[in-house]
Amino acid sequence: MTRYAVDETRNALIATWDTGHGAVAVTVADLPAALPSRKRMALATELSGLSKALWRCYTHPASAAGSAEVNTEGWRRQQTRDGFAEVADHVRRPNLPDDNGTMSVSYDPVEERAHRIGRVLHAAADTDLSAAIIGEVEAEVAAVEQAELGDLSGRAIQCVQLTRQDASPVQVAVADEILAKDPLGGDELFLDLDPTAACVAAAHWLKAAADVVSGMSGRPARGRHGGRQHRGDPGDHADGRAGTA
Amino acid sequence: MTTPTDVLELLDDENQTPTAVITSMIREAMAVADGTVPDLDGLREKLDDAEELADEHGSDPASRAALRTVRLTPLDPQRPARDMLEDLVTGIRGCWLLYREYADRSDLDEDADDQAYDEMDDEIDTAFCDDVRAEAAAQRHRLGLAPAPDRTADTAPGHTTADHHDDDDEDGVPYTFDLEADDICEQITGAVVDTQEPDLPRQIIEQILTIEDDEAGRVLAQMIARGLGYLAHMKESRMATAEFDAAVNWVGTQFGVDYAGPAAIMAGVAGHRESQRILAKQLGVKHPTIAQLSDFLGPDLFPATIWLCAGLVETVGDGAVSWLQQYRPKWTA
Numbered sequence: 001m002t003r004y005a006v007d008e009t010r011n012a013l014i015a016t017w018d019t020g021h022g023a024v025a026v027t028v029a030d031l032p033a034a035l036p037s038r039k040r041m042a043l044a045t046e047l048s049g050l051s052k053a054l055w056r057c058y059t060h061p062a063s064a065a066g067s068a069e070v071n072t073e074g075w076r077r078q079q080t081r082d083g084f085a086e087v088a089d090h091v092r093r094p095n096l097p098d099d100n101g102t103m104s105v106s107y108d109p110v111e112e113r114a115h116r117i118g119r120v121l122h123a124a125a126d127t128d129l130s131a132a133i134i135g136e137v138e139a140e141v142a143a144v145e146q147a148e149l150g151d152l153s154g155r156a157i158q159c160v161q162l163t164r165q166d167a168s169p170v171q172v173a174v175a176d177e178i179l180a181k182d183p184l185g186g187d188e189l190f191l192d193l194d195p196t197a198a199c200v201a202a203a204h205w206l207k208a209a210a211d212v213v214s215g216m217s218g219r220p221a222r223g224r225h226g227g228r229q230h231r232g233d234p235g236d237h238a239d240g241r242a243g244t245a
Numbered sequence: 246m247t248t249p250t251d252v253l254e255l256l257d258d259e260n261q262t263p264t265a266v267i268t269s270m271i272r273e274a275m276a277v278a279d280g281t282v283p284d285l286d287g288l289r290e291k292l293d294d295a296e297e298l299a300d301e302h303g304s305d306p307a308s309r310a311a312l313r314t315v316r317l318t319p320l321d322p323q324r325p326a327r328d329m330l331e332d333l334v335t336g337i338r339g340c341w342l343l344y345r346e347y348a349d350r351s352d353l354d355e356d357a358d359d360q361a362y363d364e365m366d367d368e369i370d371t372a373f374c375d376d377v378r379a380e381a382a383a384q385r386h387r388l389g390l391a392p393a394p395d396r397t398a399d400t401a402p403g404h405t406t407a408d409h410h411d412d413d414d415e416d417g418v419p420y421t422f423d424l425e426a427d428d429i430c431e432q433i434t435g436a437v438v439d440t441q442e443p444d445l446p447r448q449i450i451e452q453i454l455t456i457e458d459d460e461a462g463r464v465l466a467q468m469i470a471r472g473l474g475y476l477a478h479m480k481e482s483r484m485a486t487a488e489f490d491a492a493v494n495w496v497g498t499q500f501g502v503d504y505a506g507p508a509a510i511m512a513g514v515a516g517h518r519e520s521q522r523i524l525a526k527q528l529g530v531k532h533p534t535i536a537q538l539s540d541f542l543g544p545d546l547f548p549a550t551i552w553l554c555a556g557l558v559e560t561v562g563d564g565a566v567s568w569l570q571q572y573r574p575k576w577t578a
Contacts, residue, residue, distance in 0.1 A: 064272065163326035165272050167264055173390055183377045184341060185334035195326035196271055202333035203252050203263040204388050208380035209340035210253055212373070214535045214546075215466035216347050 001162075002051040002140055002155065004044040006031065013044060015136065017158040020191030029132035035124050043120045043133070050087075050113035050137065054144045055162060057081050057110070061148070064165035080110050084145065087114045088138050092130075094118025150174070152192060164196045171197030179205045247319050248329055249336030250534050257470075257535070258477055262387050267329070274318040274325035282317065291315045343536060344373045379459070422449065424464050428573065430472050434554040435566035443500040443555075446548035465547075472550035473514065473535065474574025480516035482572070484561075489517035492556030499559075500552065507542050507549030508556060514538070515553070 002017045011033070016025040028047075031040055057080055065074030087110060094115040097103040106112040117137065121130045139155065147156040150170025175198040178188050183205055189198045248270075255266040276283035295313050303309030321328035348369040353361055385391040422432055437445050453461050489512040497505030513520030514533075528537055539546045554569055562568025 059275075064268070161324070161327070163271060163275060163324060165275060166268060169389065172264070172388060176385075176388060176390060180378060180381070183374050183381070184338055189330065189334065190327070195330045196267065199267045199271070199326060199329045199333060200263045201388065202330060202337065203256065203267050204384065205377065205381050206249055206333050206336045206340070207253060207256050207263075208384060209337050209344075209373075209377045210534070210536055211466050212376045212380050212462070213340045213343045213347070214469065214539050215462040216344065 001055045002048070002158065004028065004047040004051075006037075006040045006044055013040070013047075015047075017155055018161040019157050020160045028136045029129055032124065032126045032129060035126070035129075039120060039124060043117070043124075046113060046116040046120060047133070047136070050110065050117060051140055053080075053109040053113050054084075054087075054140060055159070057084075058144050058147055058159060059162050059164045061164070061166050080108050083108060083111050084141050087111070087141050088134055090114035091118040091121065091134055091137050094122060096122065147194070150194075150197075152194065157192075159194055160191065162194075164194055167197040167200045168194060172200050175201035176204070183209065248332035249339070250530075250532075251319060252333065252336075253534055254532065257473075262389065264389065270318075270320065271325050271329065274320040274322050274329075277318045278322035278325070288315070288317070340377075340536070341370075341373055343540070344376075345369055348372075376462070380463075383463075424449075424453065424468060427471075428570070429468055430475060430551065430554065431566055431569050431573070433551050434558060434569060437551055437555045438558055438564065438566060441499065443496075443504050443548075443552060446551040447544070450544060450547060469535070469539075469547050469550075471574060472547055472554075475554060475569065475572040476511060476515035476550065478572040478574060480514070483516060486517060486519065488557065488561045489515065489520070491560040492553060493520075494556075495560050496552050496556040499556075504549075504552050507545050508553040510538070510542060511549045511553040 002015050004013060004015050006012075007014045007027070010027075011031050013028045013031055014025050015028050016023055057077065060077060062068060062074045062077040062081060065072070065077055068074040068078060090111055091114050094117075095104045095106075096119065106115065114137070117133065121133055124130075143154060143156040143158075146153070147159045148168070150168040152159060152171075171194045175189060175193050178186055178193075179201055185202065185205075189202070251270070252266055255261055255270075256263065259266075273283040282288055292315060295315050299309045299312040303312045318325070320332075345366070350362075350365055353365055386393040422429060426432065433446055433449065437443060450465065453465055493505050493509045493512055496508045509517075509520045510524055513524040524533060528541060530537065533541075535546075542549055558564065558566050558568055
């Protein structure tokens, strides 16, 4: 997930996310001098909260919940996911208290976080800030959608540090290709891929490796309790195919 | 780190796809991270095992406390997927190290220099990668990335029939085995029972290994897997301890203690508790992997399976090899 923070030296809002190795940060918006500290912190908190709720849709997809019947976990996840298109609109036009002081609050974590960001922006009443934050929210939603499709470019790379309940076939295929190039597993497995999908491919390759070794160890001429092969110890021959292959 | 073993067991025993095995283990760890216990039956079993171990080996309060420690998931619940990926890659490297150990360096003579050894190591590494690539490619359909092979179409290159003639054994009975037949283990067990010649499975394996064919390794692995399939079925059906005892005793009196020992180890795989305990002491694990077993038994992994089966046929099955058929593993394409 993306975390948002107030950069106090530069009076700016920054966003930061993990990659396969280390974290990066970008500047989201300059903060207007008139915006009080508590509002700045609230903005950062609500944006981080939205990101957490968005990425939970990635790590906990409806497809992994079993049933999609009404009022089940799968159904709730799907409802939340279906609301992605309206997230930026909620930030633009949040639920506000009416004349009687009552306000609708959504049970949907993504939708409610979007409304909260919108209310902070409404109070700040700064057009530039609102435009920058709406752009940021759209970028974050797009990153989650992109990761779901197995494309981990840009800020979607942060999902290499997340654990997903499901494996994208695209990512499994990429991991399989990496392992075909180097069956011992290259760094790319850890740097560029969704780890659950990489695990699926790695399990397949582990089984292949175990089968190769178990087939080989059935060969004769190896001591029953297995003598270790040492350099300069040619008395202990193992009859394996490898040496001549 | 038990993850690679757990994954291989699930892939082998339950015949699940890698996606099903991995996502279910990861979902369990995620449930633990959320503070719930995903598998109550599994937890109960772990608690019982821990109590049993503590009663047996916990001689002082400290070791008792250590033995009574139970992990809710083998993975790090904070970062299950990456933790698992690290374990699996370590597992692949473990296979590579084993492969290097088994590899044949007999081409090198005693005074070969370091460079010759380095070149040989490189060749072995390349051979490992090539073998694993071939194996992974053959099973690629299990990843859902390639269509499942048509069983009827691959009979031509995959069908290896080895004629077994005992050239150097005058008393040998000529047998012909279709090594890829579903009932190959029953055929060989039957032959051992008929001839009372325990070295028959050893000779068959030697015979296979003389075939200069890339298929040999695959055929052998398949035979070993088929043999272990019978034992897995016996374990599931919870065969009685007395039956295993009788079978191993028969192997001991008929063939000698050198054959009974390996047969007893295979009885442990088939669920014989006493043998499991011995196995646990010798190998340090309760549920050994195929790699650990073959490390321990060497080339006798498959013969030991046959010896046990022969003993069971003779004692429990009244000498009729057809008794074994009920445990024949079912193979799904």
